[in-house]
Amino acid sequence: MQFMLLFSRQGKLRLQKWYVPLSDKEKKKITRELVQTVLARKPKMCSFLEWRDLKIVYKRYASLYFCCAIEDQDNELITLEIIHRYVELLDKYFGSVCELDIIFNFEKAYFILDEFLLGGEAQETSKKNVLKAIEQADLLQEVRHMCFLKICRISVLTQ
C-alpha cells in the first residue's frame, strides 16, 4: 500500500498515512486531487478507480471516506477488506466509532493503524492481537477520555 487517507464528506482530511516518501507539496497535491475525485463519484459506482499509475480503493462509512492507494497488481478486494478491518478495529476500540472519535482522538487512530499495518503491509490481522497491543500501551495512560468526548460530540453536533 502506498498511502491511506481518511477524509470527511466535506473534504476535510482526518488522517493521512504515507508509506512512500513524498514531499509535502506532492502529498498536498495528491490529497487535494484525490479528495475531489472520490467525492465526485456517485454512490453506485465501484469502489476502485485508476488514478495516475495507481489504483485507488475507497469506501465510505457514514460521513467518512477511507481511501487507499495500491499498485496495479495488488488485489483490490482485499484492500477493501483491509479498510473494513481497520474500521472494525476502530469500532471495537472506541465502541461504535464515529467521525468525532477519530477527530478528537486522531493520535489513537494512528496508533491502531500502526499496529495493524506496518510499512504498508498488513502486520497483524488478528483483531484480538492488535487491540491487545494497543491496550498494553494504553494501560500506562491514566484515564481514557472517550466517555467524556462522546458526550461532547452532542454539543459539537448541535452547534
Place this chain on the structure above:
Amino acid sequence: MSDVVEKTLTALPGLFESQTGAAKITNRLRQLIKSITELTSKHEEENLIKRELSAIKEQVSSPNTTMKQMREIMVRAMYCEMLGYDASFTYIHAIKLAQQGGVLEKRVGYLAVSLFLNEGHELLLLLVNTVLKDLQSTNLIEVCMALTVVAQVFPKDMIPAVLPLVEDKLSHPKEIIRRKAVLALYKFYLIAPNQVQHIHAKFCKALSDKDPGVMASSLHIYLQLIRESPDSYKDLTGSFVTILKQVLGGKLPVDFNYHSVPAPWLQIQLLRILSLLGKEDQSTSELMYEVLDESLRRAEMNHNITYAILYECVKAVYTIHPKAELLEKAARCIGNFVLSPKINLKYLGLKALTYVVQHDAKLALQHQMTIIECLDHSDFTIKRETLELLFRITNAQNVTVIVEKMLDFLCYVPIKTLTFAPDNSWFIQTMNDVFSIGGDLLQQDVPNNFLRLLAEGKPEEDDQLRLYAVESYLTVLKGHTSHLPQCFLQVMSWVLGEYAHLQESVDRREVIRLLTQLLDQRSVSSETRVWILSALTKIPEGQTDLILDLAESLSSSQDTVLRQQAQELRHLSQDSQLREWVLVENSCAVDSSLSFLDGFVSEALAAGAAPYKPPHQRQEELSLNLEPYSFSLPVSLSSCSITDRQSPTLLSVSSGLSGNSAELSTLILEGVKRVWGKDGYLPQKEATAPPVDEPSAAVQPASQQEAAERIEPRPEPSTQNQDKQQLASSLFVGLGVGSSVSLLGKSEAPPPRFRKKPRPHESSSSSGTSKRSSDSSSHSSRNTTDSFLYGSFPEEEPATSISTFDHTPKSTTANGLSQNKDTKEDRHANTSQILGGDMVIVRPSTIQDKHPPSVSSDLTALLPADLKDLPHSDVISLTSDPSLSLSSCRLFRDEALLLVIFISNCTETVIKDVAVQLTCEELKVCTGNVMDCLEARSTSVCHYALLMDDPHTNVSLTGTVSYQTQPGHTNTLPFSGTLSTADFIRPLVVTTEEYGKLWLSLSHDVKQNLKLLTDAGDPLRTTLNALKDALQLHVVDIIGSEGIVACRLLSGAPCLLHCRVNGAALAMWLRSPHPALPDFILYHCQRALAHH
C-alpha cells in the same frame, strides 16, 4: 432515540465535573478542534491556526514546559499539519519528545516523527541514538515503538547501526517483537537490499515460526524475493503448499478468522507466492494443483473476502502450468464475477478476464454481451477496464472496431482534462499523444477546442502554456514527421505561426525551415499545406530571402490555392508597410457590426440604393427559386468531378450566415405559433395557450395534437439488444474457432416485423443512371439480370463496367410486411456506436457455397444468415469474363454499409487463389480478400463494411479480382462502381426536445428553398414523406406548417433539417456539426424532389 439524547444531556453536568481533571490535558486540542468546526470561512481558519501555531511556538521554546504538556502540544501540531499548515518548527521537538519523554510521551513523539519526517529528512539522524537505546530497553513497549518507527522511517545510511539489534529481535520470546522485527527487515530489504543479504537463513526461521503472525509477516519478504528470482526458492514450494493446506484446514487460531474465513490475508499472500513459483514450471505446478483446487472449492461463501481469495486463486491457476480441470473451474469463477450485479465484483471479473484472455481468448466470447454492456457503463473505471480487456483481444479482424472504441474514449478524455490539467507540460504532452495516436480519426472538436483554449487564454497567464506548446512542437517537428496525422500538423503549424515569437531563444529561420520541410513532404495534404502557409505568413520578419525562395518554388504549384497564397506571401514579405497593416501584432478587436462600412453604406443609401436585407429575408419576400443555380452540379457517370472539389459549400446559398435565434423567432411569428424558443423546443403546454389571432390558428390545435402523436417512441430494449449483439459480432470476431456468427446465437435473426417491403418507385442517386436504376428496381429484386445492365453500356470496355448503385433499401422477402417505422428504429438505435474511419473493413470474411453461378438466380440467397434479413439493394453485376462473374449488392446495416460481392465461377474447373482487392480513391484503401479456391460452378461471397467519415457526393470504388485458372497463370479482372452519400445516411431517431437541444448545439447551417410537392392535400407531409422514402430520414415532428427531420451519417455526424412551408416553396434550414454534410443532404433532397 430522543430519549437517549435527553438522558445524556441531563447527565452532562455531572460528567463534566467528574472528568474535568482527566480532560485537562486534551482540553486545548478539544478547544482547537471545536473552534475550527465553528468557523465559516477558510480565511478565519487560517487566522485561527496562525494564532494557534504562534502559541505553540511560544510554549515549545519556554523552558517551563513539561514533557506532559509537550505531548499535548505535539498532538496539536500534528493536527495543524494535517490541516495543511506548516509546523516544521516542532519537528525537532518531536524528536526530543521521543528521546526524553516517558513511555506515553515517547509514543506520541515517535508518532509525530513518523508523520512529520520523510525517509530522507536530515533530522532523522538525531533519532538514531534514541532508537538504539529503545531497542535495548527492557520495556517491551519501548522496543515495540522503536521497531515500529524503524519500519516506517529510517535513514538508509544508518541501517547498519541498528541491523544487529533488529536481527537479535528475531529470536525474541515475544511474538509481537519478532513480528515487528521481521517487518523492519522487510523494509530494510526494500530500501537497501544488499544490506540484508546475509540474513536469508533467519527469514527461513521466521517462516517456520510457531506464531502465525510472525510467519505471515515473513511472507512479505518471500514474495519480494521470489518475485526477483523464483528459481532460488523452488525448494520452498512444498512448505508454502503445506502452510496453505493448514490454513484451509482451519488449523490456525480462530482470532485469525475474518468473517469466518481463515486468515484470508495469509491465503492471498501464499497464492501469490505459489503462482510466481509455478509459472512456466510444470513439476512445481504439479505440487500445487491439489491445494489450488481445494482453495477454489472452499471459497464458496458469498462475501467479499472469499471473492478476493477466489480472484487470487484464478490468477494463480492461469499463471502456473495449465491443468484443464482447474482452468475450467477458474473460468466458471470468472463467469460468476463478471455476471455479478455487484459492481466491485464485476470490475474484478473484467480485470480477471483481462488477465486470462492472454492465455485463452475464447473466454471473452462467453461474456461478450456483458462486455458490450460494460463498454457503455456510466462508471469510468469499468469502461476503462473494459477497453483494457478489448485491447488484449485485438486481432486482425476486429482491430478497427476496437481501435475506434478506444479513440472514442480517448476523444472523451482530453475534453474532460481541459478543466483540470495538473500542469502545462503534462497537458501539452497528453494532447500531443492524443493527436499523434488519435490523429485524423479524432472528432474535429478536439483540435478546435484545444486551439481555442490556447488562443483565448490571457496573455500573461497562458503564455507559459503557449511557450511550452511551441517548444514541444519544435521538438516534434525536428524528429520524423512523415507519420504524423494531418490534424496534428495543422495544430502545430497554427501554434507555431501564432506563438513562435513568444520564444525568444528560437531562431525564426529554424521555424521557417521546419515548416517549409513539411511542405515538401508528399504525405502532407493540400489542406494542411494551406495551414502551413498561413503559419509562414505570420512568422517572418526580416527573413525575406527564405520566404521569397519558398514563394518562388510554390508559384509553379498545381494547386491554385497554394499558388495564391504563395503570391500573397511574396507581396507581404516585400512590402513591410502592407505587412504591418495586414498582420497586427496583437490580436485586433473584431468589429462585428461592420461599422467601418457605415460611411460607404450611407453614401450608397443617399445615392438611392436599397437597404440591405439578409438573404433569407430576401427569399421570404421574393420566393426566388434558386434551384437551377445550385442544381447545376456537374452530375455525370464518373463522379470524379464532384468529389474532387475541395469545398462543397459552394452548393449552399447562405452557408456563411448562421441565423441567430432572434431572427428565427421573428420569422416564425409571421404565421406560426412559436414552437422552438431560445432554449430549444417549447413544450406542448404552450399549445394550450390562447391562439394568436391568425387565420390559421383555428386549425392548429388539431394538427398539433396529431403531431404530438407522431413523436416516435424510443427504441425498444430488444432492438437495442440486437444492436449490441451486432457490435459484439464485430468486436469478438476472430476469437472463436468458428465464425463469430454462430456465437451470437439464433437471436440474431430479426423477427418478421423488421422486414421491409420493397418500394418500386424510388428515386435514385445519380441522374445519369437514374433511369436505368429505377428500371432495375422496378424489376423484382430476385430477378435482376446482369445482362440488362451490362448491355446498356455498349461503349464501355468489355472488361470494365461501371454501375451506379441505387440506394434504396430492399428486403429479401418481397412479401414482407411493411413496418417501416420499426425497421428504422431498429437500424437507428445504435447511433454512433462506431465512429471514425473513412472507410473501414470491419469484417472481410468469405463464405463459400456450392451454387450454380448463373447471375440471374437469386444471389441474395447466398448471403450469410446474419445478413439475410437486412434491407438491401438490388444485385448489380459488376463485371464478368469467361471464367468469373462478379456482382454486388449493398446491405444497409445500422452501423455500416455492407458491400457484398458475389464471385461466381462460370467454368467447369476449379479456380484458385481468388483475391479481391477493393480500393477507393477518395477514401482509404481497403485490404484484400483471398480465397484458396473456388469450386467449379460455385459462387462465393465476401463482404466489406464501409463507413464514410467525410461526405462526398459520390464515391467511386474500383477493385480487381485476381485468380488462377491454371497454376502460374494469374488473370486479373478490374471492376468499379459508385456509392452515393445517401447510402451512408441513416435516420436519427430523436424526440422533439432532443432535437431542439441538438439544434442549438450545431454550428454549420445552410438554408435553401426547395420545391414543394403540391399535388396532394397536405403538401408539407407529402413532401417530407417523399424525402423520407428517398433518403432514409426520420421525420421527428410536424407542427402546423413546420416540420423537423433528422438523419445522421454513418460515422455519427447528425444533420437536422427544419422545413417550413413558405408560399409555394419549402424553406429548408439544415444544421450539422459537419461543415459539408448539410450541402450533400440538401443536394440529395433536391434530387429526390425533382424526380418525384
